[in-house]
Amino acid sequence: MSRGKAKPSMPGASRLPVSIYKVGGPALEDPELLAPLADDVRRLGGYVALLHGGGRHIERLLHALAIPSRFVEGRRETSPEAMDVVEMVLSGGTNKALAGGLLAAGINAVGISGRDAGLLRARPIPALGRVGSEVSVQPELVLALWREGFVPVISPVSSGPVGEALNVNADEAALGVAAALFAERLVYLSDVDGVRVGDQVVERLSPAEAEALIADGTIAGGMAMKVRMALDAARRGVAEVVIAGKARLTGGFPGTRVLAQPGARALGAVGLEGRA
Numbered sequence: 001m002s003r004g005k006a007k008p009s010m011p012g013a014s015r016l017p018v019s020i021y022k023v024g025g026p027a028l029e030d031p032e033l034l035a036p037l038a039d040d041v042r043r044l045g046g047y048v049a050l051l052h053g054g055g056r057h058i059e060r061l062l063h064a065l066a067i068p069s070r071f072v073e074g075r076r077e078t079s080p081e082a083m084d085v086v087e088m089v090l091s092g093g094t095n096k097a098l099a100g101g102l103l104a105a106g107i108n109a110v111g112i113s114g115r116d117a118g119l120l121r122a123r124p125i126p127a128l129g130r131v132g133s134e135v136s137v138q139p140e141l142v143l144a145l146w147r148e149g150f151v152p153v154i155s156p157v158s159s160g161p162v163g164e165a166l167n168v169n170a171d172e173a174a175l176g177v178a179a180a181l182f183a184e185r186l187v188y189l190s191d192v193d194g195v196r197v198g199d200q201v202v203e204r205l206s207p208a209e210a211e212a213l214i215a216d217g218t219i220a221g222g223m224a225m226k227v228r229m230a231l232d233a234a235r236r237g238v239a240e241v242v243i244a245g246k247a248r249l250t251g252g253f254p255g256t257r258v259l260a261q262p263g264a265r266a267l268g269a270v271g272l273e274g275r276a
């Protein structure tokens, strides 16, 4: 079997495709998502891992517990008290709900966190408290689960330099996992069908188009972070990087393809209803 030198050892790695899904918190609130997601995981075959977010769940619990927190350039400033809540929500409720739901839908899912077996390590951003970035990935646990036929469901909570929990954006964690595992496909599943420009969802996005749309505020909030991570994934060699919604799983609009280079076609667009 021929393998690239840096490629982690896994059976059939040269033939079986690796696909990473990132499922956003808002998308997870849709009770109709799990069945088509499980079908898609089955259809893809190969090696599949899922990362998940959970921003809105965190927001609700922080609010209920009256723990203050604010956003700074798309990242949540995270005090130690807020970090307890972030970890409780992401590695607890959200992770177990997604893994449990997939299991009930026939997928052999195992819920783990980025802190397990040193899977995700990050560098703290001191000005933001317990926020981490620049994720490095030690993928052995994922490889071990794949070898035994399991589908890892990963919370993005990561370990800092002294083993402390760090709050890492799930879009960034998904990019790190996809790059480290030489994924061919990275699908960001959100609560929108793709990247919107006006009342259209675009089919493709080149780096220059993405930068311009972020700069003029058309792409904002969580989507700006997602598009940046998607661009980085495409540049780092993930062949198919897509930002999509549930429609992709149910035969509708397949999402916005994010390209490493300007595409053959500029900014193709379809209506929000999807392709004709």
Ligand SMILES: Nc1ncnc2c1ncn2[C@@H]1O[C@H](COP(=O)(O)OP(=O)(O)OP(=O)(O)O)[C@@H](O)[C@H]1O
Pocket: 023, 024, 025, 026, 027, 052, 053, 054, 055, 056, 170, 171, 189, 190, 191, 192, 194, 195, 196, 197, 218, 219, 220, 221, 222, 223, 224, 226
């Ligand atoms: N141009 C745009 N196209 C589509 N969505 C956009 C755009 N600009 C801003 N958004 C917002 O980005 C949101 C998606 O990002 P958000 O971070 O909220 O979700 P997520 O990443 O899927 O979930 P989580 O952050 O929990 O992982 C959309 O719901 C939408 O409100």
Ligand SMILES: [Mg+2]
Pocket: 024, 053, 055, 171, 222, 223, 226
């Ligand atoms: Mg987000």
